[in-house]
Amino acid sequence: MRRMTRNKRGVTKLNLTPLMDVFTVLVFFLMINSATVETLQQPKQIKLPESVVEAKPRETVVIFVGMEEVLVQGEPVATIADIEATNNVEIEPISARLAELSESVIGLSTQAVAESQEVTVLADKSVPFSVLKKIMASCTGQGYTKVSLAVVQKSAQSNEV
Structure with missing residues (x-):
């Protein structure tokens, strides 16, 4: 009977550290790739071909x-x-x-x-x-x-x- 109570106490918890690491890398990747696109601002009075x-x-x-x-x-x-x-x-x-x-x-x-x-x-x-x-x-x-x-x-x- 004593052995069964020990197994019930051993409930595992979810470790969020690897998940946070993956999201951090994803955020940096998206920030770097979004900054590489450059657009020229076109004035309203100029109509480009x-x-x-x-x-x-x-x-x-x-x-x-x-x-x-x-x-x-x-x-x-x-x-x-x-x-x-x-x-x-x-x-x-x-x-x-x-x-x-x-x-x-x-x-x-x-x-x-x-x-x-x-x-x-x-x-x-x-x-x-x-x-x-x-x-x-x-x-x-x-x-x-x-x-x-x-x-x-x-x-x-x-x-x-």
Whole structure:
């Protein structure tokens, strides 16, 4: 009779430590993978063209080309009317702002942007190509040789019928 009472006292408890370890690893995994996706914020007044894009965007110098003005890293530098009126291939205010950005490196993220020598142009789809050509010439004149045009990603399946 005594042996039966000992077996009843030996009730096991659930050990939650391994379960918590698994959930901690899962949380870190999800946090790291969710942070790798980078999206460019599109201003409301700019309507980007659509295209099938396979490469992920990287952190670069961003040039917004709206219907009325051009912004480099969010700072207005020129108007579309001034760019269309000039006969120069390069636009001086844009070249000056890009030179200023490459010289003023603060922190690791801006250093990576400056060293990459890449520019992403977010241009409205109704902006004339002559304006975009002058902006791209200004970028290459300052050493930013990798110029990317931002587009709205559309599904690749819509082209296949």
